[in-house]
Amino acid sequence: MPQTMTSADLRTRNQVRLLRAVHDADAPLTRADAARRLGIGRNTAGALVAELERARLLHEVPAETSGRGRPTTLLVPHPDGPLAFAVDFREDAWTLASVALGGAITELEGGEHDRTPRAFADIRAAIERHASGRLAVVGFATSGPIRDGRRLHISHLAWEDVELDDLIGADWPTTAVDNDARLAGLAEARRGALRGMGTAMHFHIDFDIGGTLLLGGDAQRGAHNIAGEFGHMPLTGSALRCMCGVLGCWSLDVGANALMRRFGGEPGYGTGRELAQEVLRRAEDGDPEAGAAVDANAAALGRGLGALANALDPEAISLSGLGVDLIRLRREVIEDHCAEGLMAFRRDEPPRIVSGTVGAAGPLTGAAEIAWDAILTEAWVRARR
Ligand SMILES: [Zn+2]
Known part of the structure; x- marks a missing residue:
């Protein structure tokens, strides 16, 4: 039997939608903006806001007016709110x-x-x-x-x-x-470089590479919340066995562990970031050995991104952590190898590869x-x- 919705239920639902709109907005909404986004009248919006103000969830402050139109208010978090x-x-x-x-x-x-x-x-x-x-x-x-x-x-x-x-x-x-x-991907989808995109991907590169598929502003989680282990797919054909048990993981070739492995570091224990940073610095200064290691990292990154783009068709791919350094130092290498990994018919319109804008706060x-x-x-x- 269909559930009937009471007017109290509808009011609660609209209050959640209103709070969500205030939370998701990139700048404070006016009451009129909020009413438009929710598709409700100004009076209804006013009543919802008054009730949320009493619940110490929202607060209204006068908006600076540009001289035209009725004065309005901005919806901000309540100063004593949760x-x-x-x-x-x-x-x-x-x-x-x-x-x-x-x-x-x-x-x-x-x-x-x-x-x-x-x-x-x-x-x-x-x-x-x-x-x-x-x-x-x-x-x-x-x-x-x-x-x-x-x-x-x-x-x-x-x-x-x-x-x-x-x-x-x-x-x-x-x-x-x-x-x-x-x-970090969810942060880019909600607050950063991937905002407003229907299908996008984000990869965070630290010791190794981890990422997520973002659909409509939310992260894909899988049946047991363990989806998205893209770093543990054998996308680049390494002959090494990964700590995760898989032979040839992408993560063996991309990230600080891969850089460390080439310079005698001991990868796999969550230590040694400094050595990886040092390799990047030396590459930037033109050291050929460090440069070759960074080239290999960027090439493996691009190859894997191309393979994943074939499967998932993202509008854009954002990177954080070491990925930002790799874009800065080796954008062309990444893009060339991404194109190599893309099916030919996709190469005219490859996914955009961008630095995340939320950055380390992701x-x-x-x-x-x-x-x-x-x-x-x-x-x-x-x-x-
Ligand atoms: Zn693995």
Whole structure:
């Protein structure tokens, strides 16, 4: 039997849509903008806003008028409204930030850690230090796949099947966790270079390469939340076996580990970024050996991107981390090898390869997005009123 929707249900649904519109906008919306985006009248919008103001979710401030038309107001987060915390947990360090509705990020604290799950005790203590009654949700970015959204696999730290619930303990606010590369892509799709695109891809290159397919502004997650391990596909035909168990992973040829391997570093343990940076610097200064290593990295990157573009047909591909350096130093190498990997009929219109604009803040920004996604729901708004 079809469910009937009461007028209260409809009002709640529109309030969530309104909060979502305010959150997603790249600049504060006027009440009239919001009404237009939602396809509702100005009076209805006014009533929704008044109720959200009483719930301390939205606040109206006078907009600067350009002299024409009726004076209007801008919709901004309520000054006493809920906050999301976002944590970027990397192999060697973490960062905690507070993020308001609309995505404004305030960094709160950060530190190094001992590479064991004990690190989460420090993060938890930091969250408790900064939390107030306004903290509503916490989003985490971590490296490695996160099976079913709760079980962490961080191969560089030898974490196997570490349960998020054991790390954070009981009595936490709502938590959301996802992989850092996927979150960096989500950040580009929502706030950066891939904004407004229907189909796009993002790759974050650090020790190795990780990425995500972005569809309509959201990341593809898969049946068990472990989709997108593009770095663990044998796209470039390496003869080495990867730590993940696969023979010839793309990740063996792209990223800091691949650079380190050529210069006697010990790849695979989440250490040695400095050596990779040094290789890039030397390549930039014209050192031929370093230059050849960077060429090989850029060529492997391009080959893999071409292969993936054949399968997934992205409008654009953005890169972060070392990918930005590779674009700066070797754009032509990347594009030539991408074209080599593309089916001939696609070569006239290859996917655009661009640097991400959210940059190093990508995982933190994406963690904030999944945190807000977790609470911008009808049940949560109903409970706030
Ligand atoms: Zn692998």
